[in-house]
Amino acid sequence: MKYLLVLLVVLVAFWIWRNNRVGRDTPEPPARAPQPGPKPPLAMVACRHCGMHLPEGEALVGRHGHYCSDEHRRLQDD
Numbered sequence: 001m002k003y004l005l006v007l008l009v010v011l012v013a014f015w016i017w018r019n020n021r022v023g024r025d026t027p028e029p030p031a032r033a034p035q036p037g038p039k040p041p042l043a044m045v046a047c048r049h050c051g052m053h054l055p056e057g058e059a060l061v062g063r064h065g066h067y068c069s070d071e072h073r074r075l076q077d078d
Helices: 002-025 070-077
Strands: 044-046 053-055
Touching: none
Parallel strands: none
Antiparallel strands: 044 053
């Protein structure tokens, strides 16, 4: 009878040890940071002097339209 009790204690200890170990063997997947979405397209304009396309935010505005540089704006506005 005492061998049966020892065997039962060993089996319960093994079961507890195994259940605790299984939780540590499978790592949790790392939390993924949210991915930023694609940026909206920029409005493009053409230089009135040379025709080069550039973003509207970088273009210089003159009396007759958009220009790629101050020199082109000066040449066309004169």
